[in-house]
Amino acid sequence: MERPREKLLHKGAAALSDAELLAVLFGHGTRGQDVVSFSRNLLLQFGGLRGVLIQQSDALGKVKGMGLAKTAMLFAVREIGLRQLREKMIGQNFVRSPQAVTDYLTAALRDQKREIFKILLLDKGLRILGERDLFIGTIDEAAVHPREIVKAALEYHASSIVLVHNHPSGKVEPSREDYEITQKIKAACQTVSVRVLDHIIIGENQYFSFSERNSL
Helix, strand or coil: CCCHHHHHHHHCHHHCCHHHHHHHHHCCCECCECHHHHHHHHHHHHCCHHHHHCCCHHHHHCCCCCCHHHHHHHHHHHHHHHHHHHHHHCCCECCCCHHHHHHHHHHHHCCCCCCEEEEEEECCCCEEEEEEEEEECCCCCCCCCHHHHHHHHHHCCCCEEEEEEECCCCCCCCCHHHHHHHHHHHHHHHCCCCEEEEEEEECCCCEEECCCCCCC
């Protein structure tokens, strides 16, 4: 039987199971347990690959054999994936490339335990110049200050922005506060001729678009 690393080189990464991919990453298992078995048990414990990658260091540290090196590898893999999606999104036309936008936003926000409010900054051609996390709240709410959003838009010389935040509950239906802050931000941005194109709420494998629902 081929070892995971040799199997990857001979047949390609797609031919490997999730446990085998982790085994290649980790390189070795623990005393009395080979690396594939260790990886398989880790997947079972956290409910799959996504469950493993979203864990924080305190949870991973409780797993026997999951030392600092293996934990750092998982954090690096997650960050590489996010950066790849972000690079794919930056420079894209927001209206013409909705999949690149939602892929990145979902990966970045879906599994967060606290509410994070970010903005996408766009030029006159609706190309995405960048994105910035502005506010981090509790599990229930984030304190959003319109003046900080206006400041960020001016720093990027943005012509328009997209508001984005997650609901840690997984549900995407906007709250009354979500509607109210959207209108406050719109009014603040209008004073400097910056348009709010959309407000997107990210949940569990779904999203809510104020623009698509004619709620702006």
